Amino acid sequence: MKYSVLLSVYHRENPLFLEHSLRSIERQTLPPEEIVLVKDGPLTKELDAVIEKHMNTSSSPYTIVSLEKNQGLGIALNRGIKHCSYEWVARMDTDDIALPDRFEKQFAYLSEHPDTDIVGGWICEFDSNHEICNKERRVPASHEAIVRFAKHRNPLNHMTVVFRKEAVLDAGGYLPMNGFEDYYLWMRMLQKGKRFANIPEVLVKARTGRDMIARRQGWKYAKDELALEKVAYQTGFWSALDRVRNLFTRFLPRLLPVAIVEKLYNLLRKI
Template identity: 45%
Template sequence: MLFQTVLPEEILIVADGPLTDQLDEVIEKYTTEHERLFTVVRLERNMGMGVAMDTGLRACRNEWVARMDSDDLAIPERFEKQVKFLQDHPKVDILGAFISEFGAEPGDIGRERRVPEYHQDICRYMKKRNPMNHMTVFFRKKVALAAGSYWHNRMLEDYHLWYKMMKAGAILHNIQEVLVHARIGNDMVGRRRGMAYIRKDIEFFRLMRNEGFLSATEFYKNAVSRALVRMLPKGLLQVIYKTVLRK
């Protein structure tokens, strides 16, 4: 963030529960060197992504909020490109982009997650999959809060928020280029399996169905297809990610 060609006015860090001494030392170093830039919000115990992101969003000082995960890398021009786009397109409320996935260093996997560009295409894509790459998103705080902010579940937090914002009238757009290199270590694929994820998928798609966004056929198709994928062995699931779900 400190190497962006357009620097943010605030960098807000949410510490979701106690951190290691090493992480606390890093935070102390940067908050001391850039006292007016950093804001640190600490939760007494680990509450999960939903609570942490909701807490962080409400604490942000500015109207526009850019999301970033602590282990990913934004290209230096990320903010410059997004700010320029939003200046030229003032009706857009949520702006994302592509990501490239990496293990040890950017480019070592050669895989991207590409998402639709225009609002109508994003809405159609949303019926089946998350249409925004969370770590690239730049969005209006007041619109997100008016839609209910992040729900306090530990899964699908961002997907749910984009859906609720879209239902509330927000305009979505994705820049068609990579703006963030996303680290996929820590068994990213393996963690997205199992009954807990299946239950949350069904809960979320049922919400979409009950609110009229999905037809009955679309709901059952989504529920069955997602459940099948969540039950696959990790090795086979990794193949699907590489050949079907990524470019």
């Protein structure tokens, strides 16, 4: 199967992390036919230098989509999807590292399960040294288990997914939902009857750590959480009971100290 890889980068990202991410894509055992990279607003000269280097050396051609100003992840990815030439699109984040056979495994699965519209996998989380993984985020494998899981938590690791382009567009694509653009999309795709799956293996090494947890705390992020919960309830994806339960398990923890949330975060990774 031919496929595109879709990424979005903005000016605050680390050039070294971008270098590692792009290198991991280009060195896949099943390389992509194209890499679509959205510049979400003007970048630093260091980030631009990394991109130019890879454009000149990669065997997979790059398509660069430049936005005049920073629009946010949802808008950036929607713009990028329009430039993807193939039926299948693989997502990747610009600070993570794909395992060398990630795409080979995913497209082998899709060949064996042609009714699947989107397939993800597990991630291994690291702080600074990608050779040392602290924990894994495991998500359910079967469609039915994913549907149940999605009532409470994000059922896919966004940076691991490969999706059918038309299936995403049929659900409206990525829509503004600050911090939760991916989760909101999965909800709408499930309501449209799209088929989901996860490969029960680590496919991507994801950069997390204490800074990531801190960014997801505080009143601002809690308000974003409330916005998601409101839409999930209004659209019928969550029941009234789901909304009440998630108020305690998702919204209120956003207001707790980082040290406490870090312990809860580690505990959830074991469930």
